[in-house]
Structures are given as structure tokens and as C-alpha cells.
Amino acid sequence: MVLPCLDEAAALPWVLARIPRGWRAIVVDNGSTDGSPDLARELGATVVREERRGFGAACHAGLTAATADIVCFCDCDASLDPTDLLPFVREVHEGEADLVLGRRRPRGRDAWPAHARAGNLALARMLRRRTGLRLHDLGPLRAARREPLLALGLSDRRSGYPLQMVVRAADAGWRVTEHDVPYLPRAGASKVTGTWRGTWQAVRDMSRVLAEPPAPTPAPTPGGTTP
Incomplete structure (x- = not known):
């Protein structure tokens, strides 16, 4: 479980109290x-x-430091419950999907500011045009196998x-699925989408990613083949 x-x-x-038993x-x-x-150390976490x-x-630092076959990502601001990742991991482990994402469903008016939600919706539509994936959210809650993730050669650090x-993942032919998860009001102020400026910066970073041409040689799918 990677927690930036x-x-x-x-x-x-x-x-950390909600990390499933046996997970690191x-x-x-x-x-x-x-x-x-x-x-975090006092509470039993590995700190990188x-x-x-x-x-x-x-x-990416967390992904690199991980050693498990399946790696999950979750925000560390109490807006998402790590236990919601349990069915995600089962789906990846059983070979039903290669990348599983959480579609955030706000619980309370303050959970997801209107400007952040609008930016996310616009990007989801742009993603659909770019890849054909019919996703509704690009949220941080997700699960996939570690080695195939590293093979994607992710280069963005923002x-x-x-x-x-x-x-x-879409360019490499991965099976990407999406499931609803509760989205709670976060603890403290958001470093990215808490303001219009932060949201604009995030949209700009993501728009740059969408402008990248497809990789000429897709990374292997988690099953070990290329499309």
C-alpha cells in the first residue's frame, strides 16, 4: 500500500488503522x-x-520501494478508506482486471470541491477520446501488479x-475497471485541488500527458503478452 x-x-x-491485515x-x-x-513509523508503517x-x-518512490506482487495506491488524507481496496486486489489477483480504479462518490458537500470535480470530469472525457476507456474518475485509489506497472515506464512526477x-496501461492493452468508493472530506487542506490554481496546475499536467503520442512498443500486459 503506497501512501504519498x-x-x-x-x-x-x-x-493506517484501516490498512488491511497482512498488508505493508x-x-x-x-x-x-x-x-x-x-x-508513521510509530504506527508501524515503512517510511520512504x-x-x-x-x-x-x-x-513512484513507493512503487519502487514495494516488494509485493500487487501494489495499491491511496491518498493519505483520510478522504479514502484503504479497506475499500480489498475487492480491487481480489480482482487483480484472480486475473479479472489488470488495473482497478476507484470512482469517488462524495459523502458530504465539502468532500469534493466543484472546481476539482469539473476538472476531473473534463479530463475523463479527454481520456475517453484518447484511449476509448469509459471511465468517470481519475482518482488515486487503485491496484495493479507491481512489475507490469514498472514496465510502463511512467515518467511524470507531478x-x-x-x-x-x-x-x-490502455495503450498496452490492459483491462481497466472502475468501482464506486466513498469519498470523505479530507483532513487538512488539499495540496493539489484545494484551490482553483492547484486544480488548473493539475489539469495542465494531465493535459500534457494526454498529448503524448502512444508508445511505439507497448509495455507487456500483466499476463506477459503485448497487444
Whole structure:
């Protein structure tokens, strides 16, 4: 379980208490100043330090540090419950899908600001035109096998990382599925979509990813073949 973290001390106890039994929590500290790394260690998580700022940089550092066959990603702000990943992992493990995403369903008016929701919807439509995938959300809750993810050669280290993962998976012929998950009001202020400026930056990063041409030689699918 990869948990990118930047000043999430208020949320860490809630999040780490919900890590399914037997799973390894990897908290990737991306420059916290509120004691998050020490707290995560006290709560039993493995802590990885990523000096380069950026959501993608933190996620990829966690992916690299992971050792399990299946890797999950989840925000560390208490907006998403890690236990919701259990059916995602079963679906990947049983070979029913290669990448499983969570479609966020807000619980409460403050869970997902209107500007962030609008930006996400626009990007989902752009993704559909680019790949044909009929997804409704590009949220952070997801599961896939580690080695095939690394083989995708993900290069974005900012807000475009989650989208680049989906685009390159689609180009490689992966089976991508989506399931509804509750989306709760986060603890603290969002570093990406909490403001119009942050949302605009995220949309710009993701638009750049969508403008990339398809890879000439797709990465192998998790089953070991190329389309």
C-alpha cells in the first residue's frame, strides 16, 4: 500500500488503522514538516523519503520501494478508506482486471470541491477520446501488479502521474475497471485541488500527458503478452 504523504499527521492514525491485515503500508514522505514521518513509523508503517516534490514523485518512490506482487495506491488524507481496496486486489489477483480504479462518490458537500470535480470530469472525457476507456474518475485509489506497472515506464512526477498510468496501461492493452468508493472530506487542506490554481496546475499536467503520442512498443500486459 503506497501512501504519498505531505504534512498528513492529522490523518495518519485514521488511515493506517484501516490498512488491511497482512498488508505493508509504505508512507512516502515528500517533505513534511509536521512530524508525519516519525508518526508513521510509530504506527508501524515503512517510511520512504522522496526529496523531489510532486505527487507522481512520491507515488513512484513507493512503487519502487514495494516488494509485493500487487501494489495499491491511496491518498493519505483520510478522504479514502484503504479497506475499500480489498475487492480491487481480489480482482487483480484472480486475473479479472489488470488495473482497478476507484470512482469517488462524495459523502458530504465539502468532500469534493466543484472546481476539482469539473476538472476531473473534463479530463475523463479527454481520456475517453484518447484511449476509448469509459471511465468517470481519475482518482488515486487503485491496484495493479507491481512489475507490469514498472514496465510502463511512467515518467511524470507531478499531478499527471495517475493519468499517465491509465493512458499507458490502455495503450498496452490492459483491462481497466472502475468501482464506486466513498469519498470523505479530507483532513487538512488539499495540496493539489484545494484551490482553483492547484486544480488548473493539475489539469495542465494531465493535459500534457494526454498529448503524448502512444508508445511505439507497448509495455507487456500483466499476463506477459503485448497487444
